[in-house]
Amino acid sequence: MKTLKTIAASRRWRAGLDSKVVLVPTMGALHHGHEALIRHARGIAGPSGSVVVSIFVNPTQFGPKEDFASYPRPLASDLAITRRAGADAVFLPSIGEMYAADKSVTVNESLLSATLCGRSRPGHFEGVCSVVAKLFLATQPTHAVFGEKDWQQLAIIRRMVRDLLFPVTIEPFPIVRDADGLATSSRNAYLTPAERNLAPRIFDAMTQASKLKTPQAIVKNCTSGIKKIPGAQIDYVEAVDASTLHPLSNRKQIGRLAAAVFLGKARLIDNVHLPLFA
Numbered sequence: 001m002k003t004l005k006t007i008a009a010s011r012r013w014r015a016g017l018d019s020k021v022v023l024v025p026t027m028g029a030l031h032h033g034h035e036a037l038i039r040h041a042r043g044i045a046g047p048s049g050s051v052v053v054s055i056f057v058n059p060t061q062f063g064p065k066e067d068f069a070s071y072p073r074p075l076a077s078d079l080a081i082t083r084r085a086g087a088d089a090v091f092l093p094s095i096g097e098m099y100a101a102d103k104s105v106t107v108n109e110s111l112l113s114a115t116l117c118g119r120s121r122p123g124h125f126e127g128v129c130s131v132v133a134k135l136f137l138a139t140q141p142t143h144a145v146f147g148e149k150d151w152q153q154l155a156i157i158r159r160m161v162r163d164l165l166f167p168v169t170i171e172p173f174p175i176v177r178d179a180d181g182l183a184t185s186s187r188n189a190y191l192t193p194a195e196r197n198l199a200p201r202i203f204d205a206m207t208q209a210s211k212l213k214t215p216q217a218i219v220k221n222c223t224s225g226i227k228k229i230p231g232a233q234i235d236y237v238e239a240v241d242a243s244t245l246h247p248l249s250n251r252k253q254i255g256r257l258a259a260a261v262f263l264g265k266a267r268l269i270d271n272v273h274l275p276l277f278a
């Protein structure tokens with residue numbers, strides 16, 4: 001597996017390839033969910049294609065009071081996971097490599113970013129779009145894999161690719177869950193053992209609520225289920241159209257029930273499919 005630390009090195013590596021190049025963008029602190037994403041990328045690339053995993057804790061997507069400084073950076077274990085999952089290269093740029101000190105151009109998606117996590121984390125998706133655009137330009141993938149756990153991020157990246165004509169096929173990957181239902185996330189590491197035991201109840205509440213008939217009943221039931229979890233503080237619980245992210249008004253559109261919940265030091269997000277309801 002090749003380690004690429006600069007944009008020039010990444011472009012040189014890319015220039016020698018003429019088959020599929022599949023990017024898995026990450027912020028490191030890799031877990032078995034990421035490993036599944038990388039293995040999926042390996043499958044898309046096939047034997048003649050290549051997989052590149054980027055590991056970059058992107059400062060511009062963290063708010064001033066968020067966990068940029070404390071975000072875990074276990075590089076040795078990240079490299080072991082990346083290698084084990086079959087990546088051909090890892091792109092490991094420094095902050096200085098990615099951002100000029102006097103940077104003045106960003107990428108801003110203005111509609112889908114206005115809701116859910118975008119409402120509680122101002123500037124977050126501008127940071128995400130800007131860095132993903134730069135990762136695309138640095139690694140020039142034909143395909144890029146994004147997890148459905150960040151449903152809103154996936155929708156926004158698809159929009160960015162469409163609106164800015166990036167020649168990249170976006171490949172979604174289903175949420176990877178631990179055996180008890182908790183969606184895998186690097187931020188699960190912030191949970192105490194007691195909080196870790198409580199955390200799957202968020203997904204339980206969402207799953208139960210998703211069976212109800214109206215979006216209003218779903219949100220009400222899910223909210224009251226999550227409120228019963230000791231210490232849980234709801235950021236949002238919303239039923240939205242799966243592609244526009246507009247509030248879901250009925251079950252005649254495919255929806256997504258999305259939630260963000262603080263549990264101790266962790267802000268956990270999750271989402272579940274809301275199929276059409278006959």
Ligand code: PAF
Pocket residue numbers: 025026027056058061128131132150153
């Ligand atoms: O989902 C993430 O880990 C990040 O938002 C991403 C896409 C790697 C951009 O920093």
